[in-house]
Amino acid sequence: MSNGTERPAAPAPITTARASIRDIARYAGVSVATVSRVLNGSALVKPESAARVQRIMEEHHYLPHAAARSLGRMRSETIGVVLPDIHGEYFSGLMRGIDAVAREARLHVLVASAHGSLREAREVTQSLYGRIDGLLMMLPEAVDPNEAQAMTCGLPTVWMNGRHGALEGCHVSIDSLTPARKLTQHLIDGGRRRIAFISGPRRNMDADQRLRAYLSVLAEQPDAMEPLVLDGDFSEESGYQAGRQLCVQPQSVDAIFAANDMMALGCLFALQEAGVDVPGQVALVGFDDVPIARYVNPALTTAGVDVAGMGGKAMSRLIQLLGPEPGEATDDVFQPNLMIRTSSAAVNTGQGINAENKRRASDQR
Known part of the structure; x- marks a missing residue:
């Protein structure tokens, strides 16, 4: 019934449907198979x-359905990358290398952090399963080969931090042993x-190699040269705390080898905060050659690792695994170069973090 007033006309429906592949075929006068x-x-x-x-397709702004295309080819064109962490210069460089090769191959990359936990690494790969064609995996620590294999969910995988036993x-990977020996010998030369060592995370293979190199050269x-090892975890904070500890301990040291650059930089800040002259009183070396190390x-002084090249090589190897001829298993080992800089310059012996305080105490006696 009408009450004397007219209702406004209903607005025209807004069309959001996009052209389908059948529409494109009809407009172009070809078959769906041709499209x-x-x-x-x-x-x-x-x-x-x-x-x-x-x-x-351009005129009608046609976008192919990614899932349908993946089903047709049985491929997602996506790679999963699982790292122990995604913070810092090292992992940023690694991802630059991975991304550059992936873009060239027109592949997408899904990146996830395991936050240094094997349990989280396992959960991450399970969540990625079905969405990725292959996996680039860097575990936070060495694991049993069976556990590591189960962690990949059977996906084609390239490991990015050395061999896990018989895996x-x-x-x-990178050769940490050889350059770590050379850095230790460089300090001795x-x-x-009196050389202290700031270690990396426990059970981390790279950190373990660097520690073993330091101990073997001293031995x-x-x-006889007595080793002095302080705990670290590859973070700037752990290097800073180790540096503060070295500044107050009774035993004086005249050199510090930090197992990575970020700990070395944290240690450097602690030494300078305490008024310690680097390299006058104490030499300092790191490992990785992150960009800020030279500035x-x-x-x-550090060992220069081609982190981006390592990431690119890992992606290239995975692309090969996903191809029609995967080939045999490969083992690519990157050799770092020593970058000798001012922080480890040779000085007269007899110096050390606490040497000046000891001399003053002796003069007073």
Whole structure:
């Protein structure tokens, strides 16, 4: 019934439907199979037909359904990357290398952090399963090969931090042992005799190699050199705390080897805060050669790791694994170069963090 007033006309429905692949085929005057071949870059389509299909898709802003395309090819065109952490220069460099190769291959990357936990690493890979074609995995610590294999959910995997015992597959890693030996020997050759070491996380393979190198070089010296190892976890804060501890301990040291650059930089801040002269009283070296290492004062002596190259190589190896001819398992080991800078310059022996205080105490007696 009408009450004397007219209702406003209903607004026209807003159309949000996008053109389908069938619509594109009809507009272009070709079959759906032909449109599918154009989308997949097939060489079986005549150039003029492919050009017409491309033009029609652009005119209608056609976007292919990613899930449908994945089902058709049985591929997601996506790679999973699981890292112990995603904070800091090291992991940023690693991801730059991975991303550059992935972009060139037109692959997407899903990145997740395990936060240094094997349990979280396992949960992350399980959550990625079904959404990725392969996996780049860096575990926070060494694990049993069976556990590591189960963690990959059977996906093609490239391991990015060395061999896990008898674990099969492709590996991309760095040689930590050789450059760590050279850095320790470099400090000794510079006249340093009381060398402390700030270690990395326990059970971390790279940190373990660097510690073993330090201990072995000290043990090989003609004059017995007592090791001094302080706990660290690769963070700036742990390096800072280790530096503060060295400044107040009774035993004086004249050199410090930090197992990575970020700990070395934290340690450097603690030493400078306490008025310690680097390298006058104590030499300092790190490992990795993160970009900031060369810009601090004094510039940090370290081992230069091609982290981006390592990430790129890992992605290239995974792409090969996903191809029609995966080939045999590979083991790519990157050799770091020593970057000798001001922080480890040789000075007269007899110096040390607490040497000046000891001399003053002796004079007073």
